[in-house]
Amino acid sequence: MTQPVVVFVDLDGTIMVNPFERAVWPALLGDIAARAGQPLEAVREAVEAEYALRQADAAYPPLRAMDWDDIAQTVAGRWGMTVEGSAEALVRQYAASHSNVLPGAEAALRDLAAAHRALVVATKGLAKYQQPVLDALGLTPLFSAVLTPDSHNGLKRDRRFFGAWPEQTQLQIMVGDRYDDDVLYPAGHGFKTVWIPPLESVPTRLHSKDPFARALLYPYADDQPVSADALLLNLSELPDAVRRLEMSILGFTDR
Numbered sequence: 683m684t685q686p687v688v689v690f691v692d693l694d695g696t697i698m699v700n701p702f703e704r705a706v707w708p709a710l711l712g713d714i715a716a717r718a719g720q721p722l723e724a725v726r727e728a729v730e731a732e733y734a735l736r737q738a739d740a741a742y743p744p745l746r747a748m749d750w751d752d753i754a755q756t757v758a759g760r761w762g763m764t765v766e767g768s769a770e771a772l773v774r775q776y777a778a779s780h781s782n783v784l785p786g787a788e789a790a791l792r793d794l795a796a797a798h799r800a801l802v803v804a805t806k807g808l809a810k811y812q813q814p815v816l817d818a819l820g821l822t823p824l825f826s827a828v829l830t831p832d833s834h835n836g837l838k839r840d841r842r843f844f845g846a847w848p849e850q851t852q853l854q855i856m857v858g859d860r861y862d863d864d865v866l867y868p869a870g871h872g873f874k875t876v877w878i879p880p881l882e883s884v885p886t887r888l889h890s891k892d893p894f895a896r897a898l899l900y901p902y903a904d905d906q907p908v909s910a911d912a913l914l915l916n917l918s919e920l921p922d923a924v925r926r927l928e929m930s931i932l933g934f935t936d937r
């Protein structure tokens with residue numbers, strides 16, 4: 683039996699920091715740069731450009747679009763090289779030492795644990811890069827399931843990413859930090875959205891408002907056509923926001 687409510691939770695920048703910036707990229711890109719005789723920044727820009735190219739192509743295979751090792755090999759190939767080692771191996775090596783849970787995340791998730799509510803990871807990162815970090819940080823047991831692009835061969839913009847959860851539940855709530863992946867696309871799938879934007883983007887006059895008023899009053903950019911349902915300053919506000927959504931839509935919650 684599936685619970686009536688599913689809360690999809692983004693990982694990177696929402697509840698954790700992965701080891702890519704601190705350890706994986708410096709090692710992987712540093713090696714390419716050294717052997718290609720290129721500045722590290724040039725390699726990084728090439729990787730980011732290749733990633734952006736794949737993201738912009740809706741027909742690009744979702745798994746290859748998110749495969750950092752494939753992207754790194756493609757970029758290195760332009761300098762006539764093959765990458766030694768892999769992001770996958772580096773993630774495993776540095777998952778425990780160079781990643782962390784964001785403040786308030788674990789407390790919020792534990793607060794939200796309830797019989798009627800499934801907590802499900804919804805990350806755009808591939809399982810091979812994300813699962814080792816979830817495990818190292820001890821976060822895996824807090825979730826009913828982990829959805830990655832591998833799960834259903836889709837990205838968050840594709841409804842199939844979310845598998846059967848939307849059909850099997852009455853209320854779907856997406857929680858995340860990225861406007862496109864965590865607000866725009868999930869809203870398009872019919873989910874309620876709880877957004878945690880960069881704090882500096884939230885005008886201070888909105889800080890004292892509640893998350894639902896804030897979401898209406900936030901100065902969205904021209905390429906942000908839909909409003910989030912709730913807008914958080916930090917994760918300590920998450921449990922109450924989820925319960926208020928449940929009360930307003932289903933007429934019940936767990937306290």
Ligand SMILES: [Mg+2]
Pocket residue numbers: 692693694695696858859860
């Ligand atoms: Mg994120």
